[in-house]
Amino acid sequence: MAEHPTTLEECIALPLKEPELLEVTEKAKDWAIMHGAAMRSKTNFSPDSLNFAPFLLTPSSFPRKEFEKAVALQTIINRLMHNVAHDEEFLTTTLAETIKVDEFTANLFNVYKKVLASGFGQRISLGILRSDLMLESSCKDLLNENGSNKEENEKPCAYCCWKQVEINTIASGFGHLGPASKAIQSFVLTELDQAEKLKNMPDNQALAGICGGMIRAWEIYNNPKAVIMFIVEDVTYNICDQRFHEFYIREKYPHIKVIRRTLTEVHDTGKLGLAKELLIGDLEVAVIYFRAGYEPGHYHSHNEWDARYLMESSTAIKCPSIHYHLAGTKKVQQALAQPEMLERFISDPEEIKAIGKIFTGLYSLDDNDVGNKTFEMALKEPERFVLKPQREGGGNNVYGLDIPDALRKMSRVERSAWILMDLIKPPISKGYMVRPGGTMPPPLVEVVSELGIFGVVIGDVDNIICNYQAGHMLRTKVATANEGGVAAGLGALDSPYLVD
Secondary structure, eight states: OOOOOOOOOOOSSSSSSSHHHHHHHHHHHHHHTTTTTEOSSSSSTTTTEEEOOOEEESSSEHHHHHHHHHHHHHHHHHHHHHHHOOOOOHHHHHHTTTTHHOOHHHHHHHHHHHHHHHOOOOOOOEEEEEEEEEEEEOOOOBOOOSSSBOOOTTTTTTTEEEEEEEEEESSSOOOTHHHHHHHHHHHHOOOOTTTTGGGGGGOOOOHHHHHHHHHHOOOOOOOTEEEEEEEEESSSHHHHHHHHHHHHHHHTTTTSSEEEEEEEHHHHHHHEETOOOOTTOOOOOOOESSSSSSSGGGSSSSSHHHHHHHHSSSSSSTTTTTHHHHHHHHHHHHHHHHHHTTTTTOOHHHHHHHHHHBBEEEEEOSSSHHHHHHHHHHHHOOGGEEEEOOOSSOOOOEEEGHHHHHHHHHHHHHGGGGGEEEEOOHHHHHHHHETOOOOOSEEEOEEEEEEEEEEEEEEEEOOEEEEEEEEEEEEEEEOOSOOOOOTHHHHHHHOEEEEO
16 A cells, blocks of 8 residues: 655745745734734733734645535534534433543533523523544545555645544634634735735634624523623633634624623622523623633632532523533543444434544543453554543643553543543644744744634524534644644644645
8 A cells, every 4th residue: 555645735835034034923923913813921921911822924734625524514513513412311321431530520410410400591502613623644535445545646645634633612712813823824925925825725704603603692592781701711811812702792793792700700799580590790691601611620619610500500591501511521522433323413324424434533441341442452552542531621631652651540430531532643744833932033843733613503402593614723733742722832823725
């Protein structure tokens, strides 16, 4: 079998001459700050200052056909996750072993069961999802049965296809920074006299698309005096990405008020009205948009969990509702990777086939025969895998040769809180990674990218009111790095340059 290409050609010839590189990088850094492609520093935090967010100077190549497939598939993924979230039996069975050993998931599940018992105050949910994917550089789907390439004279990385890394159902960020990445790189390409390249950078209306979902939910709630509430961390580093959502809503729909509250503040000032409406002080809340609440550190005490239950019990439309939050756990993702399971949620055979192709190998580590085989497989060939817990936010996974020690430290029961996933081997490209405080000129490094496709879905257990794809984002990291979260300080903003 022919060896598969593992590189993607850059959108412009690199390296750049140093004087040109220095000049355009300085301009790009200032452009980023002045257009809100920025974050607060974690090392030198001040609420009154910003650093530009790390970014790639020029866009990274991505196969056009695979990008278009991902965009087209998002509405099916939206519908899949909506159906999963509303299947009580499936969530209960799938998470049964995990909640025995994962305290955080157990706390979420307890809120879910309490709300089920008392009755949902609001049947309608708003899902703002992000399906994260990476290209697999040696995709079996693109080979003939005899193992040879389908076509002899394909372009570099013609055999790449995309595989899903995860589905985010809470705090699906970068609705602003995704489009901002394209804007930075469009500016850079124009400065480099490469404006003709801009036609290959796809339109990205993620901010408008995501905010449009919140606005539609606010309209469905049908109280012109009610507000949209963002649930935020005690300290927000990724402030621009959040504020631009708020500012977009206020600019386009000035009659809709937006407030920001922490879980603690909701506990201290929130209550239910006579009709289960959520009241924060004197304000009635129509829509709750969670940008916090996805990791244990956001819940300092029982008060914050009580606040979560209060909100879930109310008539406010949640993004996500507690069942949508649970639907985004890694254990659910692993269960959905089984072909027969998709038939439970999707009826169209072609859609089942299309979604089945995007899953990479996902394996249970439960204390049973299947989980024990997975355990032995991971010890034998750890370099093939990544070990994932039920967490969002980045920085929690275990990779390759670190897996055996991590697994040996767990009891058989504790393993149920984790899943094992095939390590995706994406193609490599080159680019200049520009970071606050980084060396000048920036180094030309080998990088890999992860694409996120946004989706918006609104509905209840019986009906979907609206369902659409809502833009994209691209994060890029040094090829030798495992994690790639920009907010976690490990990746950089980027945008796709589509190649045929």
